[in-house]
Amino acid sequence: MRALNSAYKLLTLIIASLMLSVTYNTRLDLVVAGCCFLVTLCTPRVDRKFLFISLTPFLIAAFGMFMTGLLFPSQAAAQGVETAVFGQRVIYASSLKSACQLAARVLAFGGLGMLFAFTTEPMELIMSLMQQFHLPPKFAYGILAAYHFFPVVRSEFGTVGVALRVRGVKATPFSPKRILPMLVHALERSQSLAMAMESRGFQNDAPRAVAFRVRFGWADIAFLIGLPAALLVGLWLL
Amino acid sequence: MKQKESSYSWKLQDIIFVAMLCVVFGVVYLAGVYLISPLTAIFAPLGVSLLGTEMIFGIWFMAATLAAYILQKPGAAIIAEVLASLIEVLLGNMYGPMVIVAGIVQGAGAELVFAAWRYKRFDRTTMYLASVGCTITGFLWSFVRSNYLAIAPRLLVVYFVVRLISSFIFSGVLCKLMGDSLARTGLLKSYALGRAMRDE
Numbered sequence: 518m519r520a521l522n523s524a525y526k527l528l529t530l531i532i533a534s535l536m537l538s539v540t541y542n543t544r545l546d547l548v549v550a551g552c553c554f555l556v557t558l559c560t561p562r563v564d565r566k567f568l569f570i571s572l573t574p575f576l577i578a579a580f581g582m583f584m585t586g587l588l589f590p591s592q593a594a595a596q597g598v599e600t601a602v603f604g605q606r607v608i609y610a611s612s613l614k615s616a617c618q619l620a621a622r623v624l625a626f627g628g629l630g631m632l633f634a635f636t637t638e639p640m641e642l643i644m645s646l647m648q649q650f651h652l653p654p655k656f657a658y659g660i661l662a663a664y665h666f667f668p669v670v671r672s673e674f675g676t677v678g679v680a681l682r683v684r685g686v687k688a689t690p691f692s693p694k695r696i697l698p699m700l701v702h703a704l705e706r707s708q709s710l711a712m713a714m715e716s717r718g719f720q721n722d723a724p725r726a727v728a729f730r731v732r733f734g735w736a737d738i739a740f741l742i743g744l745p746a747a748l749l750v751g752l753w754l755l
Numbered sequence: 756m757k758q759k760e761s762s763y764s765w766k767l768q769d770i771i772f773v774a775m776l777c778v779v780f781g782v783v784y785l786a787g788v789y790l791i792s793p794l795t796a797i798f799a800p801l802g803v804s805l806l807g808t809e810m811i812f813g814i815w816f817m818a819a820t821l822a823a824y825i826l827q828k829p830g831a832a833i834i835a836e837v838l839a840s841l842i843e844v845l846l847g848n849m850y851g852p853m854v855i856v857a858g859i860v861q862g863a864g865a866e867l868v869f870a871a872w873r874y875k876r877f878d879r880t881t882m883y884l885a886s887v888g889c890t891i892t893g894f895l896w897s898f899v900r901s902n903y904l905a906i907a908p909r910l911l912v913v914y915f916v917v918r919l920i921s922s923f924i925f926s927g928v929l930c931k932l933m934g935d936s937l938a939r940t941g942l943l944k945s946y947a948l949g950r951a952m953r954d955e
Contacts, residue, residue, distance in 0.1 A: 527844075530852040538900040571849055581795070581804020582901070588802030589907040615905035622901055630851040639845040655767045660838060663774030664845050667781070674782045690786040691814075691925070693933050696779070700933060703775035704942050711768035719767065 518560045518636040524645035525737040526637065529744050530629050536748050537625055543614075544755040545748070546621035553628030557635050568635060575627035579620040586616030639664065645731035655721040662710050673699055765834075768945075769826060777818045777839035781846065787811035803910065809917040813925030815839075816889040819865045820882055821930040825937070827877045827947035832869060832885065836862025857896060864892030865926075877948070879931060886927035890919045 518526075537546065554572075557563060590612035640661070647657040674690075677698050681688045688694045788811070795807035822835035840858025844851050865885040872881055894915055897903065903911055934948055943949030 527852060527855070531856060534852045534856065541902050574849065577795075577799065578804070581799040584800055584802040585804060585910070586905055589910040591905055591907050615902075618902060619905055626850055626853050626900075630849045630853060633851040634844075634847050634849050642845065655765070656770055656838075659767055659770035660774050660841060660845075662771055663778050664842055666775065667778050667842075667846060670775075670778050671782050671785075674786065690783065690790065691929070693929060693936065696783060696929075697933055697936055699779045699782075700776070700937055701940060701942060703779050704772060704937070707768055707772035707775050710771050711766070714767060721767070 518556060518632065519562070520736065521740055522645050522649060522731055522733045522737045523637050523642040524649050524731075525733065525741055527633060527642065529741045530633050533744050533748060534626060534629055536745060537622070540752055541618060542752055542755060543618045543621045545751045546618075546625035548751060548755065549748070550621070550624035550628035553632040557632050560636050563635050568631070571631065575624060575631075578627070579623040582623050583616045583620040586619040587612060590615055640729070641731060644729050645733075648727065648731050649733050653721055654725065658714065658719065662714070663707075666706065670699065670703075673702065773818070773822045773826070773831075773835045774838050774842060776822055777835065777842045780814055780817045780839065781842060784811065784814045787814055803913075805914055806917060809914050810921055812893075812918045813886070813921035813923070816861060816865065816886060816922055816926035817930055819862050819889060820885050820926040821934055823865060823869055823885065824877055824882060824930060824934045825943060825946050825948045827874065827951075829870070829874050830866070832865035833859070833862035836865070853900070857893065860896040861889045861893040864888035864890070882931045883923065883927040886922045887919065889926060890915075890922040894918060
């Protein structure tokens with residue numbers, strides 16, 4: 518998984534997600550989720566402890582959707598055999614089915630996303646978007662520059678909150694009073710970054726040498742064709 | 756891609772600025788997720804787990820409407836939203852591929868509104884309508900993706916209304932307010948919004 522070209526891997530997984538989006542096959546969703554988890558688990562250099570921790574939000578989300586499907590089924594889904602669950606609420610057998618369907622969907626998307634997140638380096642993704650998908654360099658390096666400021670912006674969010682509190686100003690996390698200083702910083706930072714890059718000779722259209730070349734090969738094409746094909750076979754078999 | 760050759764081209768600074776906006780709103784969204792997580796824990800067993808997320812959904816659209824409001828050029832809303840989703844993926848969002856698709860769909864909703872006025876009107880009306888636009892396209896996509904057909908229509912209406920209110924407050928009202936105050940600081944001189952403010 519790590520050897521694959523990041524941008525093509527993203528494209529393949531988007532295609533797979535779109536295919537799952539327009540079909541409703543609970544078993545296929547579950548198989549996809551299971552396979553993705555196994556492949557991620559078996560990929561070398563994956564932080565396995567973190568992988569298991571990351572499963573929690575998916576499981577909570579899937580549980581939430583399951584309960585939604587169970588307690589709020591649509592008219593079409595609610596016809597079927599009546600069974601009393603929990604002693605008091607009437608649950609239809611088919612709403613249990615659609616509840617499973619809703620939950621399986623969340624898990625399948627989670628699996629595909631996890632597969633990508635755990636086996637891809639941000640830098641590699643941007644570089645392959647630039648080299649294989651012709652993302653203009655000014656976008657590629659602009660995004661990378663901003664992305665690296667994430668830790669700074671995050672700590673700034675706390676600092677601004679504390680600064681406001683010191684002055685006795687009440688501000689919720691969503692208050693313009695709190696966001697505006699951050700936007701001002703973002704603006705100033707983007708100006709000085711752009712100036713710094715351009716003064717060091719950054720030009721969008723100039724031919725550039727690439728130190729970090731992302732490979733693209735047969736394995737990527739095989740994955741691009743193979744995964745959607747496997748899904749089609751799955752749809753037909755399951 | 757066509758507008759890049761025209762006078763609407765993106766400068767490096769514009770790109771970094773929009774990407775920075777996305778990072779800022781990414782942090783705000785994270786703060787929102789933390790705030791909302793106890794609510795989600797209560798809502799999940801009741802069968803309305805998405806209600807918490809829908810409340811802060813509007814933060815997702817803030818980059819799109821604010822970037823469009825400040826830059827005032829074709830493609831700003833959709834490019835900003837796609838950048839936001841790409842940065843989200845770089846930061847390790849676990850729903851990776853789906854986030855990119857959602858970004859395109861939601862950005863298109865805002866873009867359509869600004870395009871309907873041929874990118875000539877960037878005021879309260881178009882900002883509010885753009886926030887509604889994101890909500891509608893985003894919700895339609897959620898509908899297909901998560902198979903909302905299996906969910907009772909009355910709950911879907913509640914979800915939609917909550918998301919609409921959230922979007923209206925965050926990406927409509929708040930973004931308009933913040934864009935205007937940012938312009939008043941005089942920092943936006945090189946942007947369309949700053950110029951418009953000066954001309955008035």
